[in-house]
Amino acid sequence: MSKHDSRDHFEYLLPISWKSQVTAWLAEDTPSYDYGGFVVGEAEREAFLLGKGSQVAVLAGEPFFTEVFSQLGCQVEWHMQEGDTFEPVKHVATVRGKVRHILLGERVALNLLARCSGIATKSKQIKDLARSYGYKGIIAGTRKTTPGFRLVEKYGMLVGGIDPHRHDLSSMIMLKDNHIWSSGSITRAIQQARKVGGFSLLLEVEVGSEEEADEAIDAGADIIMLDNMEGDQLVQVTRRLREKWNGKRKFQFESSGNITDANLQERAINEIDILSTSVVHQSVQHIDFSLKIQKPKDQ
Structure with a gap:
């Protein structure tokens, strides 16, 4: 059995309404004209998603990131599995599509991934620390989540193993x-x-x-x-x-x-x-990601 087949597919838990939340987040970020998009146009490009920062991190939030770009007509190719840990700088995924559409989704997608991965990383750290003390019980988060963003934050806890x-x-x-x-x-x-x-x-x-x-x-x-x-x-x-x-x-x-x-x-x-404990999701450090548009090879 491959690693991909044996992992937990937490995206299967998501309710039918979750994609409409992504639509609302995109609408919030571009309520009127996209002036930057006017500048770059619709040339086909690819962008590298890079995991940065200064700490070993857990990747979490793949479905949300992918859906942002899916709604904008772009494709995402992941180079690692959700729940895996990585050391910076890591080429985590590649996004392909019209450059204007990539940039339309950039900040929404990065914010989702940064918050979700931060919660997953802290959740894993706390669980691992408890296990190192010999604790065998359940480590849990709380309901002290951000209004309108609970789905993503609870998802990060699951990916982090709590x-x-x-x-x-x-x-x-x-x-x-x-x-x-x-x-x-x-x-x-x-x-x-x-x-x-x-x-x-x-x-x-x-x-x-x-x-x-x-x-x-x-x-x-x-x-x-x-x-x-x-x-x-x-x-x-x-x-x-x-x-x-x-x-x-x-x-x-x-x-x-x-x-x-x-x-x-x-x-x-x-x-x-x-x-x-709420320490796994309140005031947690986000994981630093960036999305870098790649120049065509002939330039």
Whole structure:
């Protein structure tokens, strides 16, 4: 089996609406006249996509990049697979088409690829770091994504090898402190949510203490998010609760809140099933790409 055939085709996950988002991004970038396009005309050219910067990076966002140029009548030939790592400077792909159309899509395509690859790169770094500490659980992102760009950012997490967590408010029932305060108690909030969520949705509850976690487990929560709980407290609380509820309830523990590279080791304990962090997508360094039009060989 070839490497291409054995890889994960994450583009197959994309919803039917995703191509219309690309259309909207292109429309946003050229709302009126394309003055630069008037200058260059429609000669057929090819452009090299170069991966630059100063770090080893993960390539992510191929479907979005390709679709930008497909909508402009150009073709993209990839020279590496999505999810592969590369060292700069790397000739990642070649774009062929009318020079005016290549330049129409240049900035939109590069921005998509830079952001998506940056998230994939950081996701892989965090996962690899957690594994180096012996952590065997799930590393996940969060829903603290950019409005209108969530699809690309969650896609980057997948390519980087982590769990994207819930995509929206309909993906899973998550009851946080505001839900609980507004409904009156953890137990009441869970009971109300179960009435409408049915059997097919997992129910997660954010708690700030062992007592709240105990109540959530007793009320039937599937996942207990131990928010901003760290160190020995985190270990002792999870151990006591697992011992108390052993054989009585099935649940998972998630740790979230201010998880970074610097404190990951103390949070990456196997008493915790899920570590969720926004460090993999908020304020993440983008990967530097450029698109260079090539001169015809006879010039």
